[in-house]
Structure formats: C-alpha cells, structure tokens
Amino acid sequence: MTTPVIQVGHASVGYDGRPVLRDVSLTVTAGEVVAVLGANGSGKSTLIRAVLGLVPLGTGSVELFGVPQRRFRQWHRIGYVPQRLGAGSGVPATVREVVASGRLARRGVLRPPGRADRAAVEAALRAVGLADRARDPVATLSGGQQQRTLIARALAGEPELLVLDEPTAGVDAASQEAFAGALHDFVGTGGTVLLVAHELGPLRPLISRAVVVHQGGVCHDGAVPEPAGHHAEPDHDHVHPHGPEEPAGLWSS
Numbered sequence: 094m095t096t097p098v099i100q101v102g103h104a105s106v107g108y109d110g111r112p113v114l115r116d117v118s119l120t121v122t123a124g125e126v127v128a129v130l131g132a133n134g135s136g137k138s139t140l141i142r143a144v145l146g147l148v149p150l151g152t153g154s155v156e157l158f159g160v161p162q163r164r165f166r167q168w169h170r171i172g173y174v175p176q177r178l179g180a181g182s183g184v185p186a187t188v189r190e191v192v193a194s195g196r197l198a199r200r201g202v203l204r205p206p207g208r209a210d211r212a213a214v215e216a217a218l219r220a221v222g223l224a225d226r227a228r229d230p231v232a233t234l235s236g237g238q239q240q241r242t243l244i245a246r247a248l249a250g251e252p253e254l255l256v257l258d259e260p261t262a263g264v265d266a267a268s269q270e271a272f273a274g275a276l277h278d279f280v281g282t283g284g285t286v287l288l289v290a291h292e293l294g295p296l297r298p299l300i301s302r303a304v305v306v307h308q309g310g311v312c313h314d315g316a317v318p319e320p321a322g323h324h325a326e327p328d329h330d331h332v333h334p335h336g337p338e339e340p341a342g343l344w345s346s
C-alpha cells in the first residue's frame with residue numbers, strides 16, 4: 094500500500110482548554126480530492142490547521158507523507174490557502190509578485206528566481222485565468238480574483254498536496270469556474286487536495302470523498318452527500334445511498 098499523504102489518528106484539538114475536535118481520524122491518499130464539510134463552527138478549519146501544525150494537537154497524531162508532523166520539513170510539498178485572507182488589502186504588490194512569492198519555499202530567499210521559477214509562476218497565473226492581470230496591483234482585483242491569486246500562489250510552489258480553506262466562499266461564478274478548472278488540472282497531474290467547503294458548486298464533480306465534521310467529530314466519511322434542500326425536491330425518491338447516517342443539511346449554512 095502506498096504511504097498516505099495525510100494521516101490523522103485519534104486527534105483531539107482545543108482552544109484555551111475548550112475541546113473543538115474529539116478523536117478525529119482521517120486518511121487522505123495520493124490523488125484524492127477530499128472535501129471537509131460541516132456546519133459553521135463545527136471544527137473544519139481547526140482540522141486542516143491541525144493537519145498543517147498551525148494549531149497543536151491535544152492528543153493523537155498527524156503524519157504527512159509518512160513522516161510524523163513534528164519531524165516533517167518538506168513544507169514545499171504542501172500549498173495552503175487559508176480562509177478569507179485579503180490578498181490585496183493595503184498591499185501594493187502586483188498579482189505576479191504575490192504569485193511569485195509562492196516560489197520562495199522552493200527556491201530559497203537568497204537565490205534569484207530562475208527560468209523554472211518564472212515558468213511555474215506563469216503556469217499558475219494561466220491555470221487560474223489571471224495571466225492578463227499579472228501586472229495589476231492585487232488591490233484592484235475583485236474578491237474572487239484575489240482568491241484566485243492566492244490559489245495561483247499556492248500552485249506556483251508546485252505542491253503535491255493543496256490544502257484550501259473555503260476556496261470558493263463569497264467568490265463570483267467566473268472565479269469559481271476558473272478555480273474548478275485549475276483544480277482539475279492539478280489533480281490531472283497527480284496532485285492531492287484537502288479542502289473545506291460550504292457549497293461545492295462547480296467543484297462537486299472533482300470531489301472523490303467527503304468528510305463531514307459535526308460537533309467536533311467525523312460523522313460521515315465517504316460519498317459526497319446531497320446538498321441540503323435535495324430532500325424537499327418533488328422527485329426525491331428517498332433512496333439513501335449513504336445509509337441512515339447521511340448528514341443531510343449539516344453542511345449547509
């Protein structure tokens with residue numbers, strides 16, 4: 094069996110002594126696109142922050158590419174787009190500069206960018222449909238385009254694993270489609286994705302597995318549940334392929 098890209102074992106995480114995640118286990122293997130779903134405040138962001146070591150584990154373990162997280166050093170293998178980071182707010186940088194900063198972990202700060210760095214930046218800009226905006230200050234872009242800039246920044250590092258926290262939240266339809274296309278290409282080259290989402294929208298066909306977090310635990314790990322509202326549709330036939338635990342409606346805000 095190949096080594097999992099992410100392996101979380103019986104993890105518990107809390108803030109200021111208040112438990113948020115309890116006994117969470119999760120395995121993500123190479124090439125999977127796993128969506129973490131759940132209601133507001135259920136602990137989705139906390140789960141991916143724990144995977145990345147941004148919040149400490151209370152108990153349990155996390156391994157990345159088969160290496161215990163505390164000994165993991167190859168962070169260039171992972172691209173991370175945090176939730177609602179305003180890429181442009183007050184930052185005079187151009188789109189290309191922000192995307193190019195995604196190469197730093199790979200090339201090191203002291204070495205000037207080479208041909209491979211420039212090619213990776215241009216490829217990432219094209220992947221998210223922003224090649225024609227490369228010279229523009231990020232602050233002049235729409236929220237969706239700013240979010241795409243951050244995704245391009247993560248792609249520019251040529252990661253093997255992309256971790257995205259609500260990449261399409263509040264993002265216009267064109268940007269959602271552009272992002273879905275970029276993700277499709279990334280997965281086509283063997284990439285692995287862990288993303289938090291409320292609404293899957295155009296991402297839905299790309300998702301290979303859904304993990305639903307409810308009250309700090311994983312209550313579903315398998316097929317993507319139908320969106321809330323589906324049950325109300327007149328042609329809904331009440332066949333539940335995911336079994337009685339189907340968490341309908343839990344992941345809709």
Ligand SMILES: Nc1ncnc2c1ncn2[C@@H]1O[C@H](COP(=O)(O)OP(=O)(O)OP(=O)(O)O)[C@@H](O)[C@H]1O
Pocket residue numbers: 108109113131132133134135136137138139140
């Ligand atoms: N840095 C923090 N310090 C203290 N409490 C926090 C912190 N971050 C999150 N929390 C709390 O932990 C709980 C889970 O938050 P988390 O952001 O993981 O949920 P989420 O499922 O991602 O929610 P949302 O969909 O609203 O982003 C919430 O009650 C939140 O208020």
